Amino acid sequence: MDRVIRARGLLLAVASTALVSGCGSAQPDTPELPELPPLGSVLVAAAVTAAPESDSNRLRGLLLDEANLPPNFTALPPRADLPQGVTASASGASPTNPAECAVLLTPLGAQRHDALAQASIHYAGPSFSSIDIDAASYSGEALADAFSEAQAIVRRCARYSGADDSDTRVDYRVGGLAQPPAGDASTAFQVRTSSDGLILGSSVAIVQVGSTLAQVAVTAPESVDPGVLSALTAAQVRRLRGVAGP
Numbered sequence: 127m128d129r130v131i132r133a134r135g136l137l138l139a140v141a142s143t144a145l146v147s148g149c150g151s152a153q154p155d156t157p158e159l160p161e162l163p164p165l166g167s168v169l170v171a172a173a174v175t176a177a178p179e180s181d182s183n184r185l186r187g188l189l190l191d192e193a194n195l196p197p198n199f200t201a202l203p204p205r206a207d208l209p210q211g212v213t214a215s216a217s218g219a220s221p222t223n224p225a226e227c228a229v230l231l232t233p234l235g236a237q238r239h240d241a242l243a244q245a246s247i248h249y250a251g252p253s254f255s256s257i258d259i260d261a262a263s264y265s266g267e268a269l270a271d272a273f274s275e276a277q278a279i280v281r282r283c284a285r286y287s288g289a290d291d292s293d294t295r296v297d298y299r300v301g302g303l304a305q306p307p308a309g310d311a312s313t314a315f316q317v318r319t320s321s322d323g324l325i326l327g328s329s330v331a332i333v334q335v336g337s338t339l340a341q342v343a344v345t346a347p348e349s350v351d352p353g354v355l356s357a358l359t360a361a362q363v364r365r366l367r368g369v370a371g372p
Contacts, residue, residue, distance in 0.1 A: 160299075160318060161301075162299055162300065162301020162302065162316060162318065163301050163302040163303070163304075164301065164302050165280065165281055165284075165300075165301065165302040165315060166302050166304075166313065168274070168277050168278075168281075168313075169273070169277065169311050169312075169313050170270070170273075170274070170311070171269055171270040171273040171274070171310075171311050171334050172310035172311045172334060173266070174265075174266035174269055174270075174336060174337045175336075176336045176337055177337070178242050178243075178263045178264060178265055178266075178269075178336075178337035178338075179242065179243045179263035179337065179338060180242045180243050180263065181243055182243040182244055182245050183245075184243070185243045185244065185245040185261055185263060185338070186245035186247070188245075188261070188365050188366050189245060189246075189247045189259050189260075189261060189340075189362070189365070190247075190259055190358065190361055190362050190365060192249070194358070194361045194362075194365070195249060195251075195257060195358070196251065196354065198251055198252045199249040199250065199251040199255075199257055200249060200250055200251075201247060201248070201249055202248045202249065202250055204247075221288065221289065222286060222287070222288040223286060223287050223288070224282070224283070224286055226279065226282065226283070227279070227282070227283035227286035227288075227298070228288070229279060230279055230280065230283050230286075230298075230300070230317075231317065231328070231330070231343065233246045233260035233262070233341065234260055234261070234262045234272065234276060234332070234339050234340075234341050235260065235261075235262030237272075237275070237276070237279075238262075238268075238271075238272055238275070240264060240265075240268045240272075241262035241263060241264055241268075241272075242263045242264060242265065243262070243263040244260070244261065244262040244263070245260065245261055245262075246258070246259065246260035246261075247259050247260075253346065253347065253348075254346070254347050255344070255345060255346040255347075256344075256345045256346075257342075257343070257344050257345075257358065258341075258342075258343040258345070259340065259341070259342050259343075259358075259362060260340070260341050261338050261339065261340040261341070261366070262338065262339055263337050263338045263339075264337060264338075264339070265337070266337065269334065269337055269338075269339060272339055273311065273332070273334060273339060276332055276339070276341075277313055277332075280300055280315050283298070283300055284299070284300050284301070285297075285298065285299055285300070286298050286300075290321075294321060294322060295321065296319060296320070296321040297319070297320045297321070298317055298318070298319055298320075299317070299318045299320075300315055300316070300317050301315065301316055301318075302314075302315060302316070303315050303316040303329055303330075303352065303355075304352065305331055305352065305355060305356050305359070306356055306360075308331065308333045308356070308359045308360055308363050309333040309334050309335045309340075309359075309363045309366075310334045310335060310336065311333070311334040312331060312332065312333040312334065312359070313331070313332050314329070314330060314331040314332070314355070315330055316328060316329050316330065316350075317330065324347070325347070326345055326346070326347055327345065327346060327347075327348065327349045327350050328343055328344065328345040328350070329343070329344050329345075329350040329352065329354075329355040330342070330343040330344075330355075331343075331355055331356075331358075331359040333359055333362070333363060335363055335366040335367060336366070336367075338366055340359075340362050340363075340366060342355065342358050342359050342362055344358065
């Protein structure tokens, strides 16, 4: 839910800028969220032959750093993600409808109880953009289940809604996203988040590298260039495989 809350914060920041530039003019009517492409086929995880990573600190060191990102992205201070297996509604956050969709944009390791190691990092960029990366390591069978479950949640949450702490409604629409294959198996989707007449776009890739699942999400007030996500995903795969370079 951390990404969802921060997406709402981005919407508020954009709204504040719009009000300043418009000298206090009235808020626009809430736009209709666009229709998105259908989701692609459900993919099966590749067989895991290597031992899983069990050290979260070591896994954290394999996530992309600022040298791998587009210009002017800065790492945000570390913060605690939701405990493993705990949904946002159970933790006291604003309710999501349907409730299970609260986990859609949370780190993969927080969505299940069986990750052996997990790590995440969050970057803020220009024009209220952000990049969020997380990874979780599993045993072979658990990884296959986690990959399948992550895709199932996306499909069950094609449309959902939530609210921030002030009970302002936030609407979400989920659709497919074409991306080149990456890692041992990969899938991608996109999310449109709407509140108070403003829309954010998020492009998300989930990729398997051995015993690890990584999730890369790029969010911006305008549509995200698909090439940015594919480049970041490819770079994250190289890092997880221990390949030197950007």
